[in-house]
Amino acid sequence: xxxxxxxxxxxxxxxxxxxxxxxxxxxxxxxxxxxxxxxxxxxxxxxxxxxxxxxxxxxxxxxxxxxxxxxxxxxxxxxxxxxxxxxxxxxxxxxxxxxxxxxxxxxxxxxxxxxxxxxxxxxxxxxxxxxxxxxxxxxxxxxxxxxxxxxxxxxxxxxxxxxxxxxxxxxxxxxxxxxxxxxxxxxxxxxxxxxxxxxxxxxxxxxxxxxxxxxxxxxxxxxxxxxxxxxxxx
Numbered sequence: 001x002x003x004x005x006x007x008x009x010x011x012x013x014x015x016x017x018x019x020x021x022x023x024x025x026x027x028x029x030x031x032x033x034x035x036x037x038x039x040x041x042x043x044x045x046x047x048x049x050x051x052x053x054x055x056x057x058x059x060x061x062x063x064x065x066x067x068x069x070x071x072x073x074x075x076x077x078x079x080x081x082x083x084x085x086x087x088x089x090x091x092x093x094x095x096x097x098x099x100x101x102x103x104x105x106x107x108x109x110x111x112x113x114x115x116x117x118x119x120x121x122x123x124x125x126x127x128x129x130x131x132x133x134x135x136x137x138x139x140x141x142x143x144x145x146x147x148x149x150x151x152x153x154x155x156x157x158x159x160x161x162x163x164x165x166x167x168x169x170x171x172x173x174x175x176x177x178x179x180x181x182x183x184x185x186x187x188x189x190x191x192x193x194x195x196x197x198x199x200x201x202x203x204x205x206x207x208x209x210x211x212x213x214x215x216x217x218x219x220x221x222x223x224x225x226x227x228x229x230x231x232x233x234x
Contacts, residue, residue, distance in 0.1 A: 033223030
């Protein structure tokens with residue numbers, strides 16, 4: 001595949017790129033997403049444009065489904081498990097399973113950004129295995145009561161010290177910028193090591209987040225996250 005591990009199927013960030021700005025400690029998240037098949041390489045079993053004609057046999061689309069769960073615990077650490085499979089595959093045993101983690105080495109200061117390191121796709125197929133480092137900064141633009149408007153930016157680099165990635169993905173940089181309004185609405189853009197993605201999200205209630213993205217500025221992707229904050233102390 002032409003997509004890098006550090007940029008695909010994450011549960012944090014604007015769309016898919018990692019960020020060093022993790023959720024509060026004790027935050028658990030269940031995540032469902034769907035990615036347009038044209039973002040990933042086409043298969044002979046798939047038809048990106050639907051039926052080729054009345055006389056042609058029907059060929060299924062192969063959009064990808066993402067199921068994931070993440071937990072921010074052991075302060076500064078986010079751990080996730082993820083399952084990815086194509087919609088035309090009925091047997092989940094043929095899915096891509098992976099585990100990943102992000103550790104915030106330096107919390108954000110008044111001037112300095114937050115810095116985090118992470119690893120993707122451990123213990124699964126390792127097709128998307130990669131390490132990454134990312135720096136992120138959140139700046140309050142305007143405050144009002146319990147909320148306000150904030151601008152966020154991240155820049156990072158993904159790599160693989162152990163040359164364990166089966167897809168032979170090159171080292172690449174990624175980054176994102178966005179605006180967050182009262183932690184209920186967000187708009188942003190990211191470069192995920194291969195393409196430019198535009199994303200927007202809304203939280204109609206605090207425990208649900210709906211995200212939509214234009215991957216490569218052409219293909220629509222969406223995800224739904226359920227968020228629960230455990231009663232943990234500071």
